Amino acid sequence: VIQEWWGMNKQIKEEAHDIGKMGNFVTIVPDLYRGKIATDHEEAGHLMSNLDWPGAVKDIRATILHLKSMGCKKVGVTGFCMGGALSLAAGALLQDVVDAIAPFYGIPDEKLCDVSTIKCPVQCHFGALDDLVGFSSPKDVEKLEEKFKAGNVDYEMNIYDEAAHAFTNSSGPNYHKDSCHLALQRLCTFMNKSLVE
Numbered sequence: 001v002i003q004e005w006w007g008m009n010k011q012i013k014e015e016a017h018d019i020g021k022m023g024n025f026v027t028i029v030p031d032l033y034r035g036k037i038a039t040d041h042e043e044a045g046h047l048m049s050n051l052d053w054p055g056a057v058k059d060i061r062a063t064i065l066h067l068k069s070m071g072c073k074k075v076g077v078t079g080f081c082m083g084g085a086l087s088l089a090a091g092a093l094l095q096d097v098v099d100a101i102a103p104f105y106g107i108p109d110e111k112l113c114d115v116s117t118i119k120c121p122v123q124c125h126f127g128a129l130d131d132l133v134g135f136s137s138p139k140d141v142e143k144l145e146e147k148f149k150a151g152n153v154d155y156e157m158n159i160y161d162e163a164a165h166a167f168t169n170s171s172g173p174n175y176h177k178d179s180c181h182l183a184l185q186r187l188c189t190f191m192n193k194s195l196v197e
Contacts, residue, residue, distance in 0.1 A: 002079025023188030076100035100194035116151025127163030
């Protein structure tokens with residue numbers, strides 16, 4: 001489970017725990033900011049813009065390999081906001097180790113990876129009211145779908161009509177309980193189907 005731009009705070013740890021319980025998964029949150037946690041938008045933006053994205057993808061690889069060394073036969077990656085973008089990057093750049101991805105409201109920069117090359121199953125979650133242009137708005141989602149279709153990616157797109165950006169973050173202003181519940185149910189069903197032997 002990959003963090004939002006806030007870092008590995010209480011909210012993302014609780015969300016990972018909830019996903020683990022709901023889906024009967026082993027979940028782990030890699031600390032991509034090395035202990036730093038943002039408390040306001042300015043600091044979060046600063047941490048995210050200074051993140052070594054290729055290095056974060058390497059951290060995700062190490063986390064996947066750690067889970068596999070512990071006996072997990074297959075590993076799926078999900079993430080929220082920045083973590084959603086990194087989930088897609090993991091699907092494109094870590095094809096030898098990742099078995100399924102489920103990004104939430106985040107799309108990586110084309111300079112980081114080509115999402116049309118993803119080979120594992122993908123389940124996307126975006127809010128119809130998301131206004132983060134260039135990252136997760138409806139127009140960005142359209143472009144993402146075009147790339148998926150061009151690359152013949154096995155994907156499922158879920159758009160939540162009443163949801164804005166970060167609609168699963170229960171501590172944020174855009175939290176939308178019904179959309180969150182439905183999205184996490186879909187995530188668990190998808191991962192359980194994709195990660196069975």
